[in-house]
Amino acid sequence: MSDDNRIKTEELISEESKAAATPMMEQYIEIKAANPDLMLFYRMGDFYELFFDDAVDAARALSITLTKRGQHLGRDIPMCGVPVHAADDYLQKLIGLGFRVAVCEQTEDPAEAKKRGAKSVVRRDVTRLVTAGTLTEEKLLAPGESNFLMALSRVRGEGDNAFGLAWIDISTGIFRLSATSEDRLAADIMRVEPRELIVADTLFSDEKLRPVFDLLGRAVSPQPAVLFDSATARDRLARFFSVATLDGFGQFSRAEMSAAAAAVAYVEKTQINERPPLGIPEQDGGARTMFIDPATRANLELTRTMSGGRDGSLLKAVDRTVTSGGARLLGERLMSPLTAPDKIAQRLDSVAFFLGEAALCEDLRSRLKQVPDMPRALSRLALDRGGPRDLGAICQGLSVAREVAGALSVAEVPEEIANALAKLTALPQTLETQLSSTLAEELPLLKRDGGFVREGADRALDEARSLRDTSRRVIAGLQAQYAEETGVRGLKIKHNNVLGYFIEVTSLNARALTEGDDAKGKFIHRQTMANAMRFTTSELADLESRIANAAGEALAIELETFEKLRDAVVSEAEAIKAGALALAVLDVSAGFAVLAEAEAYCRPVVDETTAFGIVGGRHPVVEQALRQQSGGPFVANDCDLSPTEGDKGSLWLLTGPNMGGKSTFLRQNALIAILAQTGAFVPAESAHIGVVDRLFSRVGASDDLARGRSTFMVEMVETAAILNQAGPRSLVILDEIGRGTATFDGLSIAWAAVEHLHNSNGCRGLFATHFHELTILSEKLPRLVNATMRVKEWKGEVVFLHEVGPGAADRSYGIQVARLAGLPSSVVKRAKNVLARLEDADRKNPAASLIDDLPLFQVSMRTPEPEPQASAVEQMLEGMKPDDMTPREALDALYALKKQLRADVSIED
Numbered sequence: 035m036s037d038d039n040r041i042k043t044e045e046l047i048s049e050e051s052k053a054a055a056t057p058m059m060e061q062y063i064e065i066k067a068a069n070p071d072l073m074l075f076y077r078m079g080d081f082y083e084l085f086f087d088d089a090v091d092a093a094r095a096l097s098i099t100l101t102k103r104g105q106h107l108g109r110d111i112p113m114c115g116v117p118v119h120a121a122d123d124y125l126q127k128l129i130g131l132g133f134r135v136a137v138c139e140q141t142e143d144p145a146e147a148k149k150r151g152a153k154s155v156v157r158r159d160v161t162r163l164v165t166a167g168t169l170t171e172e173k174l175l176a177p178g179e180s181n182f183l184m185a186l187s188r189v190r191g192e193g194d195n196a197f198g199l200a201w202i203d204i205s206t207g208i209f210r211l212s213a214t215s216e217d218r219l220a221a222d223i224m225r226v227e228p229r230e231l232i233v234a235d236t237l238f239s240d241e242k243l244r245p246v247f248d249l250l251g252r253a254v255s256p257q258p259a260v261l262f263d264s265a266t267a268r269d270r271l272a273r274f275f276s277v278a279t280l281d282g283f284g285q286f287s288r289a290e291m292s293a294a295a296a297a298v299a300y301v302e303k304t305q306i307n308e309r310p311p312l313g314i315p316e317q318d319g320g321a322r323t324m325f326i327d328p329a330t331r332a333n334l335e336l337t338r339t340m341s342g343g344r345d346g347s348l349l350k351a352v353d354r355t356v357t358s359g360g361a362r363l364l365g366e367r368l369m370s371p372l373t374a375p376d377k378i379a380q381r382l383d384s385v386a387f388f389l390g391e392a393a394l395c396e397d398l399r400s401r402l403k404q405v406p407d408m409p410r411a412l413s414r415l416a417l418d419r420g421g422p423r424d425l426g427a428i429c430q431g432l433s434v435a436r437e438v439a440g441a442l443s444v445a446e447v448p449e450e451i452a453n454a455l456a457k458l459t460a461l462p463q464t465l466e467t468q469l470s471s472t473l474a475e476e477l478p479l480l481k482r483d484g485g486f487v488r489e490g491a492d493r494a495l496d497e498a499r500s501l502r503d504t505s506r507r508v509i510a511g512l513q514a515q516y517a518e519e520t521g522v523r524g525l526k527i528k529h530n531n532v533l534g535y536f537i538e539v540t541s542l543n544a545r546a547l548t549e550g551d552d553a554k555g556k557f558i559h560r561q562t563m564a565n566a567m568r569f570t571t572s573e574l575a576d577l578e579s580r581i582a583n584a585a586g587e588a589l590a591i592e593l594e595t596f597e598k599l600r601d602a603v604v605s606e607a608e609a610i611k612a613g614a615l616a617l618a619v620l621d622v623s624a625g626f627a628v629l630a631e632a633e634a635y636c637r638p639v640v641d642e643t644t645a646f647g648i649v650g651g652r653h654p655v656v657e658q659a660l661r662q663q664s665g666g667p668f669v670a671n672d673c674d675l676s677p678t679e680g681d682k683g684s685l686w687l688l689t690g691p692n693m694g695g696k697s698t699f700l701r702q703n704a705l706i707a708i709l710a711q712t713g714a715f716v717p718a719e720s721a722h723i724g725v726v727d728r729l730f731s732r733v734g735a736s737d738d739l740a741r742g743r744s745t746f747m748v749e750m751v752e753t754a755a756i757l758n759q760a761g762p763r764s765l766v767i768l769d770e771i772g773r774g775t776a777t778f779d780g781l782s783i784a785w786a787a788v789e790h791l792h793n794s795n796g797c798r799g800l801f802a803t804h805f806h807e808l809t810i811l812s813e814k815l816p817r818l819v820n821a822t823m824r825v826k827e828w829k830g831e832v833v834f835l836h837e838v839g840p841g842a843a844d845r846s847y848g849i850q851v852a853r854l855a856g857l858p859s860s861v862v863k864r865a866k867n868v869l870a871r872l873e874d875a876d877r878k879n880p881a882a883s884l885i886d887d888l889p890l891f892q893v894s895m896r897t898p899e900p901e902p903q904a905s906a907v908e909q910m911l912e913g914m915k916p917d918d919m920t921p922r923e924a925l926d927a928l929y930a931l932k933k934q935l936r937a938d939v940s941i942e943d
């Protein structure tokens with residue numbers, strides 16, 4: 035099937051195409067026309083089938099066979115299909131690749147359709163849209179990660195905070211809002227890491243926002259602008275939450291409202307008839323969290339590494355949680371460190387409490403391990419996608435929550451834990467009793483076959499079941515009886531879907547059932563097979579209908595019970611969600627305590643000062659990695675950026691050899707600040723941190739060729755953002771700026787950047803560089819301190835000590851590192867040679883040395899000289915007008931000048 039000749043979606047949904055369609059095709063085209071941007075999973079019996087472009091895309095994405103089925107408009111129809119029972123796996127892959135899928139089901143029984151006429155088509159309808167941001171299935175979700183759908187809106191005339199963000203995790207019911215401004219936009223979006231971002235198509239085409247959308251790639255989904263209409267937003271939200279007014283929810287800006295209404299509308303659009311149990315929208319304290327711009331977030335590898343994996347990220351290194359809710363909360367907290375010292379202290383108090391109560395902490399964690407994912411089970415139940423195991427999860431969750439509350443009630447607990455405890459004790463105990471007394475021990479995944487209500491829970495059910503089971507036993511008895519009567523020992527009573535129950539004997543034995551009056555009157559022939567014959571009896575038919583009735587009745591009772599339990603659970607949604615969050619809070623705090631104990635972390639002091647004093651700090655990820663690789667121990671280092679006078683913090687200029695540990699040191703201090711403000715203990719002997727409101731970093735080299743930016747351009751864009759935005763409370767980490775260009779350009783930029791950070795931004799910062807010339811700046815900038823990574827030279831080899839000490843490095847040992855990396859020895863030898871010559875030339879001809887070559891440095895280093903004053907002689911000369919003088923006057927003037935000159939010399943002596 036050549037690509038050119040294929041029927042593309044646009045042509046498929048055209049009027050001409052509709053006119054030429056068979057009834058079946060007409061139905062397909064209609065549904066496709068309503069969902070042109072989505073891949074259509076079209077239910078046909080036990081398969082979801084895909085046609086046309088969808089089939090081609092899906093076959094490629096899923097590596098499944100592409101075939102064809104019939105023709106439309108005189109051309110082949112490409113087709114592929116996936117079995118319904120395996121659909122989740124395929125959906126997962128497609129969603130992961132950025133597709134959005136519309137699931138179209140048969141909404142009536144084929145038998146019903148037949149009643150309307152032999153050629154009538156079974157009714158079908160899209161029952162849900164599966165998009166990355168609106169998943170609920172356990173299989174499609176990562177347990178420890180939130181799955182946010184985010185809506186972005188803009189309302190003109192709202193001043194600085196013209197943008198609104200609303201994000202929803204329908205799998206847990208979290209619903210948050212935040213107003214934001216253009217310069218914070220990317221950072222605020224990336225803090226949440228949405229799986230899907232919806233924007234009005236008009237906003238999507240705004241070129242100014244293109245970089246933000248590029249950052250998110252395929253996760254951005256433009257939607258019709260009416261979804262974001264701010265005039266009707268309030269009403270739409272009120273309708274969703276079935277309230278008359280939103281006043282009780284708090285004060286939201288128009289932009290926030292518009293985003294919230296759009297998010298809700300999108301959830302409704304994707305879930306079609308079901309309504310997830312969303313919490314009421316809560317304003318997110320975006321402004322009360324540490325601002326971390328997207329580049330910094332990525333560079334510091336907070337939740338994933340630059341290569342995209344979780345291993346090697348900060349989150350992975352500090353995650354000791356034992357529940358999926360705890361893991362999600364930890365991720366969220368780490369992405370949004372707080373800036374209010376009292377709130378931070380509250381969290382630290384919880385960690386300290388568990389650290390001091392080791393036995394209680396251990397006991398709590400072993401109980402928490404039994405906690406299932408309650409919010410996600412709840413969400414599935416509310417969306418009518420839940421099964422018996424989801425009810426079981428709620429039941430078990432409630433029971434563990436009760437035990438946890440009991441275990442904690444014995445101790446005097448700090449505020450955050452007390453709040454969590456209150457939520458646990460408020461959980462509905464009656465619901466737990468109702469669930470546990472009704473549900474069986476072993477629960478099936480699906481409700482459709484029954485078997486999940488325990489014996490003794492419902493009298494009518496027990497009766498129906500016993501009737502069904504005794505009838506089955508009677509059938510076994512019947513088989514023995516018929517075998518005896520007919521003398522055919524191999525006689526069997528079997529069951530299949532076409533005949534129901536039947537008696538089967540081999541053809542050789544059939545005579546015993548077909549001959550003789552007794553037999554003839556009793557056994558009714560049903561079917562003749564190649565080597566067997568099948569019969570029934572009125573007795574058997576009667577039993578069969580009793581079994582079917584009893585089983586049907588039992589199932590009906592079970593399904594009814596399921597609905598009752600589901601309603602009971604959903605009506606307690608708020609309490610259950612609050613309880614689940616409380617368990618997550620306990621899990622995170624206890625996890626941090628375990629981490630602190632195992633890794634020897636200390637409680638940081640976080641206050642309103644601009645101090646930054648870390649004693650014996652370590653890099654949380656590198657330290658663990660070194661241990662796992664059985665490398666040497668991690669060398670702890672101090673870092674003191676606290677103000678020496680006034681309230682502005684200091685800048686450290688860090689020089690040292692390649693591989694000396696500069697980058698590690700820079701990052702570890704940023705990570706310690708993040709951990710401290712997340713409310714965790716930190717890898718250090720002690721840490722005093724004045725709240726950091728903005729964290730910036732420029733580390734590592736990466737290019738962004740897709741956006742037409744070279745490595746150096748990316749570096750400069752990021753540096754520009756820092757120099758423009760960092761303030762006195764910020765912490766700035768700059769690793770080797772200016773290295774991506776010619777030496778002089780790079781050095782000049784680095785020089786000017788340090789001066790700017792010192793004089794204009796006034797922030798705390800760490801600046802690592804190989805431009806050793808910069809160290810001279812410390813003479814002129816009072817808050818700039820030189821520090822260096824120490825090395826030892828031993829028999830011509832360089833030994834990295836990884837120790838930070840005061841002072842400046844004199845060389846980079848680049849060639850030694852290159853040799854360690856395996857550069858061919860001829861190249862290393864030649865490089866040494868060239869270096870020796872360059873250094874020699876530099877010594878012999880200082881005029882050609884870098885520092886002298888750059889007027890920039892001469893100017894900057896010299897103390898400015900006062901403007902020279904004109905001397906008295908010069909002033910006298912200036913006042914003379916030779917053209918107006920007679921020869922005599924000119925001679926007198928000459929004598930006067932001589933005299934003055936003598937007078938000047940004697941004063942200076």
Ligand SMILES: Nc1ncnc2c1ncn2[C@@H]1O[C@H](COP(=O)(O)OP(=O)(O)OP(=O)(O)O)[C@@H](O)[C@H]1O
Pocket residue numbers: 656666667668669670671690691692693694695696697698699836837
């Ligand atoms: N404090 C430390 N204790 C032990 N090992 C360390 C320490 N710091 C760094 N290292 C080890 O040294 C390696 C190099 O560190 P890092 O990348 O920070 O050096 P660098 O000075 O930034 O190098 P370059 O200038 O080449 O970029 C790390 O991968 C780590 O294994």
